[in-house]
Amino acid sequence: MPRVELLTTLPRLGEDDVLAVPVGTGGALPPWLERPAFGTLPPVPARLLAGALRDTGNTGRPGAVTDLPVPGRRPRSVVAVGVGDGTLPDLRSCVATAVRRAQTLAEHGATRLVLPVDGAAAPAGADEVRTAVEAALLAGYRFRDTSTPHPPRLATVTVVATDGADPAVVAAARAGEVTGRAVAWARDLVNTPSNTKDPAWLAEQAVERLSGLPHVTVTVLGPEELRAGGFGGVLAVGGGSASPPRVVVAAYDPPGAGPARPVLVGKGITFDTGGLSIKPNAGMREMKTDMAGGAAVLAALDAAARLELPVAVTAVVPAAENAVSGSSYRPADVVRHVGGRTTEVQNTDAEGRMVLADGLAWGRLELGATVLVDVATLTGAMKVALGTKTAGLYATADGLADALSTAALHAGERVWRMPLAEEYADLLGSDVADANNAPGNPGGTTAALFLRPFAGDLPWAHLDVAGPARAGSDDAEVVKGGTGFGARTLLRWLEAGAPLDPPPTVTD
Numbered sequence: 001m002p003r004v005e006l007l008t009t010l011p012r013l014g015e016d017d018v019l020a021v022p023v024g025t026g027g028a029l030p031p032w033l034e035r036p037a038f039g040t041l042p043p044v045p046a047r048l049l050a051g052a053l054r055d056t057g058n059t060g061r062p063g064a065v066t067d068l069p070v071p072g073r074r075p076r077s078v079v080a081v082g083v084g085d086g087t088l089p090d091l092r093s094c095v096a097t098a099v100r101r102a103q104t105l106a107e108h109g110a111t112r113l114v115l116p117v118d119g120a121a122a123p124a125g126a127d128e129v130r131t132a133v134e135a136a137l138l139a140g141y142r143f144r145d146t147s148t149p150h151p152p153r154l155a156t157v158t159v160v161a162t163d164g165a166d167p168a169v170v171a172a173a174r175a176g177e178v179t180g181r182a183v184a185w186a187r188d189l190v191n192t193p194s195n196t197k198d199p200a201w202l203a204e205q206a207v208e209r210l211s212g213l214p215h216v217t218v219t220v221l222g223p224e225e226l227r228a229g230g231f232g233g234v235l236a237v238g239g240g241s242a243s244p245p246r247v248v249v250a251a252y253d254p255p256g257a258g259p260a261r262p263v264l265v266g267k268g269i270t271f272d273t274g275g276l277s278i279k280p281n282a283g284m285r286e287m288k289t290d291m292a293g294g295a296a297v298l299a300a301l302d303a304a305a306r307l308e309l310p311v312a313v314t315a316v317v318p319a320a321e322n323a324v325s326g327s328s329y330r331p332a333d334v335v336r337h338v339g340g341r342t343t344e345v346q347n348t349d350a351e352g353r354m355v356l357a358d359g360l361a362w363g364r365l366e367l368g369a370t371v372l373v374d375v376a377t378l379t380g381a382m383k384v385a386l387g388t389k390t391a392g393l394y395a396t397a398d399g400l401a402d403a404l405s406t407a408a409l410h411a412g413e414r415v416w417r418m419p420l421a422e423e424y425a426d427l428l429g430s431d432v433a434d435a436n437n438a439p440g441n442p443g444g445t446t447a448a449l450f451l452r453p454f455a456g457d458l459p460w461a462h463l464d465v466a467g468p469a470r471a472g473s474d475d476a477e478v479v480k481g482g483t484g485f486g487a488r489t490l491l492r493w494l495e496a497g498a499p500l501d502p503p504p505t506v507t508d
Helices: 043-055 088-106 126-139 167-191 199-210 223-229 232-238 292-306 352-366 380-386 398-411 422-428 443-455 487-495
Strands: 003-007 017-024 065-068 077-084 112-116 156-160 216-221 246-252 262-266 268-272 313-322 334-336 342-344 371-376 390-395 414-417 460-464
Touching (some): 003 126, 003 167, 017 088, 065 088, 112 126, 126 156, 167 199, 167 292, 167 487, 199 216, 199 268, 216 223, 223 232, 232 313, 232 334, 246 352, 262 292, 292 313, 292 371, 292 487, 313 352, 352 371, 390 398, 398 414, 443 460
Parallel strands (some): 017 112, 262 313, 262 371, 371 460
Antiparallel strands (some): 065 077, 246 313, 334 342, 390 460
């Protein structure tokens, strides 16, 4: 990932620089092109550049990009990038496009992208700068595990904002960098192949990254502790693998934290064969990413601690490999979870809810949670309902659902609230247990209904990220592979104090 710096004026441009010029709707050019006092472009080249930009035909559509020839190669290249109306989604697309174009030029010697972000009508504020920094880092992310050397990468992105010295803007830039690097860590965890990434490895990564942060403690529960704690779901799902399960409990508890004690539970299935209810080969190919929910909650806690947020939060990641062997759990087994609730297994490929059930109950009964939020790549039904770019949001409290939806809007992650429709609750019935784990369609809703009792009377929300946790191609700041989806939404919610209600609407 590139290094990001924030300046208030254009730096002196060299032969290894790429200058990205944002073009607004209808081809509107930024006003600084006509203000030679801004930066280092002298009046005549600035006017020539403005004329050349108009001649490209770039109409400012978000993400549209055109190259301009630069005599003398100072800078190496100028690119016009559409920023549309300058909304935050438009800005994300603009920045990501500029980073990707500059990266192709890095293979020919470019090392720095210079990125002015002031709008046509006003200087960029804190929100715009944070968005630009996050997008620059995430669009520049790549995961590679090959024997060949990495191609040359862009070393620096210089974000230029007139108000870049304002303390609020500086703080926003830092928040964007912390967020971007936390999400990149989540992507690394998701993208690591499962012959490396077993439950013990995932726990080791959490300990290595988080345990050195101030006010953070990381506890890893192994098989003996899981048996003592009654984690029947985790032990059942992980029982067929040669790599025993773990539960990671990472707690950030800063001095002066308020009374809220949110617990975030993330599904940590490091590979999912489906168990004895085995998946077809095509269905297994992406299953190294089945721990994306666990990666998201760990990344959210990582960023919260680095930003020193005044809210105590705990991340719980039940990690297991759902494998096939003589010790695999079976259809018709009855599993007892943390707290004593029992589940009749009807399908061993409905394993995510089995481990989440233990995590939710543990958070409620043992960790002093005041609110529970879980994140999981849980059901294919959610991809059918909402596609691959939107997560399903279920919640037992309207205020919590609205607060998370607001956080997601600020984070640039799409969520859509789904109904916890009570008329489907009877499908969970079992003659031999409190519930069965595969009650059928509508699959996203019945999975949420299965999880609901484990939250007890606490406010609870469930994010089914089966679609947006993985990407088949680059799109704005999202790159192909694991996306880290959910981490930014959870962080924005924590930054607001983990509210159970959305912020009030300000009216004149």
